[in-house]
Amino acid sequence: MDKPEIQDDSSEQRIFDAAHEVFVQKGLHGAKMQEIADRAGINKALLHYYYRSKEKLYETVVRAVINRVLPVLRDLLESDKPLLEKIDYFIHFYLQTVSKNPFVPLFLINEMNKNPDHFFETIFPKELPKPDRFFQQVQSAVEAGEIKPITPQHLIVNVISMCIFPILARPMLGVILGMQAHDMRAFLNQREVEIRSFVHAALRPAP
Amino acid sequence: MDKPEIQDDSSEQRIFDAAHEVFVQKGLHGAKMQEIADRAGINKALLHYYYRSKEKLYETVVRAVINRVLPVLRDLLESDKPLLEKIDYFIHFYLQTVSKNPFVPLFLINEMNKNPDHFFETIFPKELPKPDRFFQQVQSAVEAGEIKPITPQHLIVNVISMCIFPILARPMLGVILGMQAHDMRAFLNQREVEIRSFVHAALRPAP
DNA sequence: GTCTATAAAGGGATAGAC
DNA sequence: GTCTATCCCTTTATAGAC
Structure with a gap:
């Protein structure tokens, strides 16, 4: 029971996972929305559909990392x-x-x-x-x-x-x-x- | 005799100092050429006159920091x-x-x-x-x-x-x-x- | 929900006058 | 050497069709 969250592969989840990977390695300014979209295997527009802006998506990732550490x-x-x-x-x-x-x-x-x-x-x-x-x-x-x-x-x-x-x-x-x-x-x-x-x-x- | 380099306030030196400050605090992607120019009290174009590109300027700063440490x-x-x-x-x-x-x-x-x-x-x-x-x-x-x-x-x-x-x-x-x-x-x-x-x-x- | 197309802004780089 | 003006590519964000 390491991870209580459901490990689905919905688009939202895939976006989050991709964003996590890219932001953690490259930081806010080094990361590009295009790369996150590519890695999630979906379109850029969908990033904004689920998370309104780059900042918001970033903040989600930061929060998740803190709560794990x-x-x-x-x-x-x-x-x-x-x-x-x-x-x-x-x-x-x-x-x-x-x-x-x-x-x-x-x-x-x-x-x-x-x-x-x-x-x-x-x-x-x-x-x-x-x-x-x-x-x-x-x-x-x-x-x-x-x-x-x-x-x-x-x-x-x-x-x-x-x-x-x-x-x-x-x-x-x-x-x-x-x-x-x-x-x-x-x-x-x-x-x-x-x-x-x-x-x-x-x-x-x-x- | 801590600093053998001449501490002049030529434009080149002012640009370097400003770039040092901004790059060290914000990193390559976080730093903006405009901010460096503002802080140096000169124009953006002059950055490119002395250091051909952002990358080159950045590299100059990195090299200087390494050589001090x-x-x-x-x-x-x-x-x-x-x-x-x-x-x-x-x-x-x-x-x-x-x-x-x-x-x-x-x-x-x-x-x-x-x-x-x-x-x-x-x-x-x-x-x-x-x-x-x-x-x-x-x-x-x-x-x-x-x-x-x-x-x-x-x-x-x-x-x-x-x-x-x-x-x-x-x-x-x-x-x-x-x-x-x-x-x-x-x-x-x-x-x-x-x-x-x-x-x-x-x-x-x-x- | 997901896509394509495009707007809008940002920011690095150059041209050319002085 | 230094400036203003501008180019143009990159990147974020949105509109609108499906």
Whole structure:
């Protein structure tokens, strides 16, 4: 039951899927309505029949992408699982999701940077993930001597950074580290265990 | 002596500066020649007089940005300073540079992802930073028991990720962590010391 | 609902005067 | 070197037939 939506192949759905693909890869201005229509196998006029304008179609896609990504972050911040278990799961899940859709993080980052007001005021859901539970868990773990003292905000940012950034910078990493596509896939697959052990090592209490 | 180029206010220079600003913030397709001309305080036709086409002007900007960013990476990888000192300096310098030009990393990441062939085959310098020296230093430090065993490739990726990603995701972090612009600046300023201590902690040899 | 044809606007590029 | 005017292709959007 991964996808509650009906996976029909109605024109509306086909248009949405095509738009998703094109917008995520090329951005608002890079995407052309003609290409979306071609990829959906229908006519340009039909795009406007279902979604009134390019902007509207774009917004639909952005909203869908956000709603697919946000629950994982919410789980990291709000769920009651033990701290390290949560972090490990988050790393696992984000790396997995992102390796299937490598353009999604870049797409979202662009959107929030180019048009922050529109992004957060009209597209983003009003019920934000609340980080308090997570902060509190870190606090407790520090006091119990289970982990080294650390600011929870920085911890979470560190973990997310190490998961997502390598995907964004993949082309550059390939060139600098001299990796072919094949080595790069292997490298990215190793990252789950590497990030986990790096984070665990950083959190070890001082002797 | 930060900038060897002459900082004249010739039309050519003004056009370049304006183009830099607009392209870096809006990307190739988002940027309009009219806006660049307006910002440079000259006419659209003059853009074509100095730089034959939009593409050419864009490429000039991309090349300039790369050449400003690359030396720091080269220093991290190739210089002979002790490992931890190099890492600390890299963190310091990148955070400083990037906080002054927050859009530059996103600009480069977009460029390399949307058009990797053009980026690496025709724009990127042929003499790549070579990571061998850095790898070797990590290797030695591990063997000498100075740091915990770690794959050098992952170490470097971890450090760069933690430096750059928070800038990319800043708008989101602000919203999720409930920070205003002021808190966010403070937070980003703390990162230098936080990243450094996180990395040092992760590298502590096991007892 | 889906198409063809076309309007309307936008934006890169050039001609030619000064 | 710099400007005004204009060309013309691209792209979004609509009208109207089926």
